Amino acid sequence: MADNAHFDDLFADAPLMAIMRGMGVERSLSVATAAWDLGIDVVELPIQSADDIEALRVVSEAGRERGKSVGAGTVVSVEHVAQAAAAGAQFTVSPGFDPExxxxxxxxxxxxxxGVASPSEVQLAMKEGLTWLKAFPASLLGTKWFGAMRxxxxxxxxxxxxxxxAGNAGDFLDAGVRVVAVGSALEDETQLPRLAELLKR
Structure with missing residues (x-):
């Protein structure tokens, strides 16, 4: 049996998570720092290349120094899990549900x-012992999907x-989503004040 109740604590203080996809080392660190300064404590760096893994290592080290949680995303193989662990990740995120x-x-x-996108996947993941699940792609699933799953x-x-x-995150939180993961919004200065407001929820 698997268990990911650790996310209860990880996501206890904020309804947002940050994703830095393919930004390289310096930009990833800069955006992660901006997220932490804003109040988003949890960040995810998808690992799809050697540069991504190096960015994960650097941001993970910076996160540990600040007491922040950094995870590896787009983890779709056992090899990726090993790479994430070696780079210092504290959790893994996958686009789909793979028991292995x-x-x-x-x-x-x-x-x-x-990741899950259907009742069958939710049921199988929970049968495995998991309580926290990534709904992907959320914008296509829509807010009503979450009410149906409840x-x-x-x-x-x-x-x-x-x-x-920042434009739709509030709607998803209102629909019962526990956490919304934002990416490019963190580099849009016009969205930062609205994201900050969401963090007060």
């Missing part, structure tokens, strides 16, 4: 956050990812 990747992540001491799966806790920004 989930178990490898748990074995490595990294709480997994697998009936059969009242204990599921969702992180909405994909197409999220």
């Amino acid at each position: 990747v989930v178990r490898a992540s748990v074995d490595a001491g990294l709480p997994p956050l697998p 009936g059969p799966f009242p204990s599921a806790k969702f992180v909405a990812t994909g197409g999220m920004d």
Whole structure:
């Protein structure tokens, strides 16, 4: 059985998570620092190249110094889990639900956050012992999807990812989403005040 209840503590203080995709080392560190300064404590760096893994290592080290949590995203293989652990990640995030990747992540001491987009995937993930799930792509699933899932799966806790920004994040939080993951919005100065307001919820 897997367990990712660690996210209860990780996401206890803020309803937002930051994603830095393919930004390189310096830009990733800069955006991560901006997120931390804003009050977003949890950041994710997808690892799809050697540069991504180096960025994860650097940001993870900076995060540890500030007491912030940094995870590896787009983890779709057991090899990715090993790379994430070696780079200092504290958790893994996947676009889909793969029991093998989930178990490898748990074995490595990294709480997994697998992606789901259907009742079947939610049911299988919860059968595995997981309570926190990434809903992806959230903007296409829509806010009503989360209300529909609440009936059969009242204990599921969702992180909405994909197409999220300051303009729609509040709607998803109102729909019962526990955390919204934002990416490019963090580099848009016009969105920062609205994101800061969401952090007060």
